[in-house]
Amino acid sequence: MPTRTARTAWDGGLQDGSGQVELSSSKVGTYDVSFPKRAADDAQGTTSPEELIAAAHSACFAMQFSNEIAEAGGTPQSLEVTADVSLGPDKDNGGFKLTGIALKVRGEVEGLDAEGFKKAAEAAKAGCPVSKALTGVDITLDAALVD
Numbered sequence: 001m002p003t004r005t006a007r008t009a010w011d012g013g014l015q016d017g018s019g020q021v022e023l024s025s026s027k028v029g030t031y032d033v034s035f036p037k038r039a040a041d042d043a044q045g046t047t048s049p050e051e052l053i054a055a056a057h058s059a060c061f062a063m064q065f066s067n068e069i070a071e072a073g074g075t076p077q078s079l080e081v082t083a084d085v086s087l088g089p090d091k092d093n094g095g096f097k098l099t100g101i102a103l104k105v106r107g108e109v110e111g112l113d114a115e116g117f118k119k120a121a122e123a124a125k126a127g128c129p130v131s132k133a134l135t136g137v138d139i140t141l142d143a144a145l146v147d
Contacts, residue, residue, distance in 0.1 A: 004026075
């Protein structure tokens, strides 16, 4: 199996510094990062580790879920997955930590009822490699079929 690489170049301190994260393996882009913007409600055109984790988790979950649907006898027509990754204070150890991940999926699937859809979604949450890597974070799931 392949290894994927990203690289970050950082200049300055935490509060006054900034950097660029490069998606090296795919070469699809380089994105600005900054701690003050990471901690702000408005990212002002920068990304953050949390947004990158959210992207990875939503993509991984969608792939795993499409497989779980097929294994349950369904046919996925479309899936829309969002992942909201929250950053907050680490009261036990100081600093910050990921405080939660909320996965939300809405899908059009042939051959599964609402219960089967939710069961496959739970299996995808448990089986997704990114979910497995993030076991120290509370991950919630909201899964529903759309008409």
